[in-house]
Structure formats: C-alpha cells, structure tokens
Amino acid sequence: MTETPAGGTANIDTVGILGSGIMGAGLVEVAARSGRTVVLRSRTQEGADAAIAKLTKGLDRQVDKGRLEADERAAILGRISATSELSALADCDLVLESVVEDLGVKQSLFAELDGIVKPGAILATNTSTLPIVELAMATSRPESVCGIHFFNPAPMMKLVEVIRPITASDETIAAGLAFASSCGKDAVEVVDRAGFIVNALLFPYLNNAIKMWEQGTASIADIDTAMQGGCNFPMGPFALLDLVGLDTSLAILDALHGEFGDPNFMAATSLKRKVAAGQLGRKSGRGYLAY
Known part of the structure; x- marks a missing residue:
C-alpha cells in the first residue's frame, strides 16, 4: 500500500x-x-x-x-x-x-x-x-x-x-x-465545531420539544404524532430521543451549550433528571416512553 x-x-x-x-x-x-x-x-x-x-x-x-x-x-x-x-x-x-x-x-x-x-x-x-x-x-x-x-x-x-x-x-x-x-x-x-451539521440543527429541536411538554403545551404522544404527521418525520422527537439515548442526548446538548452558549442548547430539566435516574431510553427500557 x-x-x-x-x-x-x-x-x-x-x-x-x-x-x-x-x-x-x-x-x-x-x-x-x-x-x-x-x-x-x-x-x-x-x-x-x-x-x-x-x-x-x-x-x-x-x-x-x-x-x-x-x-x-x-x-x-x-x-x-x-x-x-x-x-x-x-x-x-x-x-x-x-x-x-x-x-x-x-x-x-x-x-x-x-x-x-x-x-x-x-x-x-x-x-x-x-x-x-x-x-x-x-x-x-x-x-x-x-x-x-x-x-x-x-x-x-x-x-x-x-x-x-x-x-x-x-x-x-x-x-x-x-x-x-x-x-x-x-x-x-x-x-470541527460542536454538533457538526446534523446534531447542531437537530438537538435544539429535540430540546425544545421537551420544554414544550414540560410547559404543558401538549402530551408526549401528541407532540410525537404532530411532528410525524405535520412534518413527515419518521418518528417524533421523544421516540428519537429514546432511540439516541438520553445520556447521549444530554452529553450532546452540554457540548453544544459549552461551545456556543445559546440558551436553546441548555438541556431541559426533565432530561437531566431522567439521566440521573438511569432512565436512558430504549437501552434501559424506559426514557420518555416505556419499552
């Protein structure tokens, strides 16, 4: 070679x-x-x-x-x-x-x-x-x-x-x-910037979906249904968060917030609590949804 x-x-x-x-x-x-x-x-x-x-x-x-x-x-x-x-x-x-x-x-x-x-x-x-x-x-x-x-x-x-x-x-x-x-x-x-292309655009959306649910705008199920049916996404934000892993999602948001300081990158409270509780998504059997 x-x-x-x-x-x-x-x-x-x-x-x-x-x-x-x-x-x-x-x-x-x-x-x-x-x-x-x-x-x-x-x-x-x-x-x-x-x-x-x-x-x-x-x-x-x-x-x-x-x-x-x-x-x-x-x-x-x-x-x-x-x-x-x-x-x-x-x-x-x-x-x-x-x-x-x-x-x-x-x-x-x-x-x-x-x-x-x-x-x-x-x-x-x-x-x-x-x-x-x-x-x-x-x-x-x-x-x-x-x-x-x-x-x-x-x-x-x-x-x-x-x-x-x-x-x-x-x-x-x-x-x-x-x-x-x-x-x-x-x-x-x-x-070489935190989040590169996809995660820098994706995770503010996922984070804001969590905050929307925390504020009582709609249920997890209805937010997922709305983003699937309204944007033709293959899955809603909460299903995607659980697939990625809530610990990985938190680490990505922390890295984005650390580099850019944008409030949209500040991890939602419930995400931090779920990671602390070991509720990490599909891999642990429970995240924002149960598996």
Missing part, C-alpha cells in the same frame, strides 16, 4: 473498529460489506465475540428475507476478526473508534493508538459532537486525525459527516471522504 507523505493513506484496505456496541457492530458491517478486511476490538474478547454473533444473526435474517445472498454473507463474515488486543490494529490503514462519549477516555485511547498503529494510518473518531482537535493533539500525528461520523443504524443511514479539525491534512480529509463514499454513503465535509 502507498502512503501519502502529509498524513492519510492513498488506499484504505484494512479497517480497525473500536467499540462493540450497536454503533461499533454497525460500523464493522458497513466496512466489511465494502470489501475491506475489518478488525473489531472490544475491551474483552467476550464482548467482541458477542458483537460478531449479533452481526451474524442480523446477516442471517437478511439471507432468510432474500435481501442478501448466502455466499455474500459468508464473504462478509470472512473479512472480519474480533480481538481484545489493541496491538491487533497495528497494520490497519484506518482505525475508527466508537467508544463512550467521554473526551478524556477518547484522548487516552488516541494517545495509546498513536504508539501502536503504523505511521501514515488515519486515526478517526465517530464522535457525534466532541472536539476532534483535542483528540488530534493527543497524538504525534495530528495531520492524520479526523472525524468520520456515521449515524445509527450505520448499515442503513446514508449520511456520513467527515469532520476536519484545523490540524488535519487535505490528504486525510480526502481519504475519509473517499472511504465513506466507497461504503455507499453520502459524505459531507464539516469543520
């Missing part, structure tokens, strides 16, 4: 994915479907194996429904390996992390990856709102660090935001855009 001298790779053939949650497993499927070799790394081998098992079941369902050929299923799975060792990512051309939305955790991870992953490889984050430049500066290769933000569920959602921190080289951003496009996604380039 040929490396570019200014950061970023000419070809991305092997991809490392960090994180075995729903998002991580989705990223593995997307990268493997694009024909690339994929290494999934989780903190434990059990977690990595469980993610692959879940992915396998999902592909099996697609075969059963006639959406995927059996030989393609086998080919996709054959490109994937699972590990608990960061050292297994050493030869990857691109490493994309999707771990907890905590800046300190991600900075420590990037610093560790910097000493493991080969020179010239791209280190990328799937963060939805954290500052990419602060991750870049935790490494000795800031020119090779960018954001590549897929949306959940990654195999189905068409958009990818490729985020350019001020430290990234043109080659790195071009490689990130090309990677996303080769995965069948619509890639857009965004400067």
Whole structure:
C-alpha cells in the first residue's frame, strides 16, 4: 500500500473498529460489506465475540428475507476478526473508534493508538459532537486525525459527516471522504465545531420539544404524532430521543451549550433528571416512553 507523505493513506484496505456496541457492530458491517478486511476490538474478547454473533444473526435474517445472498454473507463474515488486543490494529490503514462519549477516555485511547498503529494510518473518531482537535493533539500525528461520523443504524443511514479539525491534512480529509463514499454513503465535509451539521440543527429541536411538554403545551404522544404527521418525520422527537439515548442526548446538548452558549442548547430539566435516574431510553427500557 502507498502512503501519502502529509498524513492519510492513498488506499484504505484494512479497517480497525473500536467499540462493540450497536454503533461499533454497525460500523464493522458497513466496512466489511465494502470489501475491506475489518478488525473489531472490544475491551474483552467476550464482548467482541458477542458483537460478531449479533452481526451474524442480523446477516442471517437478511439471507432468510432474500435481501442478501448466502455466499455474500459468508464473504462478509470472512473479512472480519474480533480481538481484545489493541496491538491487533497495528497494520490497519484506518482505525475508527466508537467508544463512550467521554473526551478524556477518547484522548487516552488516541494517545495509546498513536504508539501502536503504523505511521501514515488515519486515526478517526465517530464522535457525534466532541472536539476532534483535542483528540488530534493527543497524538504525534495530528495531520492524520479526523472525524468520520456515521449515524445509527450505520448499515442503513446514508449520511456520513467527515469532520476536519484545523490540524488535519487535505490528504486525510480526502481519504475519509473517499472511504465513506466507497461504503455507499453520502459524505459531507464539516469543520470541527460542536454538533457538526446534523446534531447542531437537530438537538435544539429535540430540546425544545421537551420544554414544550414540560410547559404543558401538549402530551408526549401528541407532540410525537404532530411532528410525524405535520412534518413527515419518521418518528417524533421523544421516540428519537429514546432511540439516541438520553445520556447521549444530554452529553450532546452540554457540548453544544459549552461551545456556543445559546440558551436553546441548555438541556431541559426533565432530561437531566431522567439521566440521573438511569432512565436512558430504549437501552434501559424506559426514557420518555416505556419499552
């Protein structure tokens, strides 16, 4: 493989994915479907194996429904390996992390990856709102660090935001855009500002929906129905908040408010209370709705 001298790779053939949650497993499927070799790394081998098992079941369902050929299923799975060792990512051309939305955790991870992953490889984050430049500066290769933000569920959602921190080289951003496009996604380039495009526009809307309910304007059910029927949205704001996760939603709003100071980004009271109570949405069985 040929490396570019200014950061970023000419070809991305092997991809490392960090994180075995729903998002991580989705990223593995997307990268493997694009024909690339994929290494999934989780903190434990059990977690990595469980993610692959879940992915396998999902592909099996697609075969059963006639959406995927059996030989393609086998080919996709054959490109994937699972590990608990960061050292297994050493030869990857691109490493994309999707771990907890905590800046300190991600900075420590990037610093560790910097000493493991080969020179010239791209280190990328799937963060939805954290500052990419602060991750870049935790490494000795800031020119090779960018954001590549897929949306959940990654195999189905068409958009990818490729985020350019001020430290990234043109080659790195071009490689990130090309990677996303080769995965069948619509890639857009965004400067490194909290929330990027989608979340910076989406979360004031979600936050104001909560405040509308808190003020007694309408019920949760009626607000969701109104936004679905009146705006042709696939789901209402409360259903979407629960799908995203209330803890993730709160973290995004806090990051937006911290950067811009706009009152629309100040998290609604009930959102903070629900997160404190462990009512995080679908993943905990209860959020603004019950599951």
